[in-house]
Amino acid sequence: MSGTRRKFFQDAAVIGAGLFGLRGTLRADATESVFQTPRENENGRHHSPYGSHGPHGRPAKAVVREQALPMVTPDVADLAHEMDGGVKVFRLVAEPVKKKIAPFKTIDAWGYNGGCPGPTIQVQQGDRVRVVFENRLPESTSMHWHGLELPIEQDGVPYISQKPVAPGEKYVYEFTVHQEGTFFYHAHSAMQEMMGLIGFFVAHPEKQHTPRVDHDYGLILQEWAVLPGNTVPNTASMEFNWLTFNGVSAPMTTPLLARLGGRVRLRILNLGMDHHPIHLHGHQFVMTGTEGGRAPESTWYPMNTVLVGVAQARVVEFEAKYPGAWMIHCHLPHHMMNSMMDLLGDRQIQTADQTEMKAMGQMESLAMSVPFEHVHPSPIAANAEGVPGFPQDAFQEMGMDEVVEKPETHGLPKNWSAGMMGMMTMVRVLADKEYDAIVEKKKAASAMTKGDLHHES
Ligand SMILES: [Cu+2]
Secondary structure, eight states, X not given: OOHHHHHHHHHHHHHHHGGGTHHHHHXXXXXXXOEEOTTOSTTSOOOOTTTTSSTXXXXXXXXXXXXXXXXXXXXXXXXXXXXXXXXXXXXXXXXXXEEEXXXXXXXXXXXXXXXXXXXXXXXXXXXXXXEEEEEOSSSOBOOEEETOOOOGGGSOOBTTTBOOBOTTOEEEEEEEOOOOEEEEEEOSSHHHHHTTOEEEEEEEOSSOOSSOOSEEEEEEEEEEOOOTTOOSOOTTOSOOOEEEETTBOBTSSOOXXXXXXXXXXXXXXXXXXXXXXXXXXSOOBEEEEETTEEOOGGGOOOBSEEEEOTTOEEEEEEEXXXXXXXXXXXOOGGGSOOOOGGGGTTSOOOOTTOOHHHHHHHHHHHHHTOSSOOBOOSOOOTTGGXXXXXXXXXXXXXXOTTTTOOGGGTTOOTTGGGGOOBSEEEEEEEOHHHHHHHHHHHHHHHHHHTTOTTSOO
16 A cells, blocks of 8 residues: 555545544444354345345355445535444434525425434444434334345334334334445435435445445435425425535535545435436546445446436446546536525516516526625626527526635635536545645644534534
8 A cells, every 4th residue: 555545545534534423433343353244134144136146245254344435425424323232323313404505595304313314324234233213303204224135124114114103202223234335214205205304324345345446425316396485395396496415506515525546436326306317527437336236347337427316326436537626417407506586585576578688687686686795707798688598597607606615615716606506516636735735624624613523514
């Protein structure tokens, strides 16, 4: 291991886990060198889609477990655990949350442990897991472990596999994770899902996959229908006006950092009403896994857009070869926008009988009424008002760099935020010096926010 690479892993641990106290928990695992018996799960079964000879197949003998590089879920907390004997114990509380999804938009979502999406759970294949679940919602709910093979009584479906968990009640789930891969937890009630009740459940493999990755990031795709002036998502609507990665719309999304030459894994999962074609600029990737686990290398082929269907996870990997701030976004045009209708306030939306001049005027006044300083960086033609169709994007491009500034945005070009909307973030591929500079800034920022470890801002 080269000095640079070793230093990278130290940095990665800080970036990935330092903010949320995960560092200690995963480090504890690293020193365990557990000789576990993977077949000791509930039914003594060990299922694999490849039978016993595929990527999931394991020798019957005990295996030395390798330390996992923690996945980083930007803008979402990690969930720490305690050990009870050999069991990893997590605590999840379902509750209403105020969620700021854009600088001028806060919604009343439902989430877990004060966050929406809920905090990321990371375990290792073979772990025995207990989740003490508490319902502080105003209605009954339950927790479903999406993609996990577990006993029926742990499946979290109201009336089918358990009684609904009533408001104020607790319910304890416990199971052994014999799979590896990208899973998630969510309420098994349709409208509650659309209120935001979802989180990552990542099971790291006993032995790391090859080629090894240097960065591992997770993104949860969600969509919201929030009428102008409202804060409560309309879960019955089929028209979505807010699109988020990890609970925030661009430009509030935190850029993903990658060291030039490093290998990046992105785990993208979708719980909403639409399928999202997620596109990465400037690089090709391969799909190395799904919601069912790792895919054999023989199935990999180059692509740069991956369709992430509802209830699916797609895991892609690429070499960060080219320096720059590379967009990664849903390519549905209406998912690359933020709703400005809230800016109408108590004014009427002009629809019928309006001239193009009036429509343009309204767009412009909406854009100007954003309650913070911003700029419209791209020029318009002198005769713009006379051109049918104008405006399209002219007044949507709002530069608000200072409002969304954080260590990860350091060094981006002026007005970068004007190019970022909706379901969008970026992979910043940085040479060592720039990368290290941002790591230092993050360390300083995390030192300042200590004491508020398990709640997002
Ligand atoms: Cu989309």
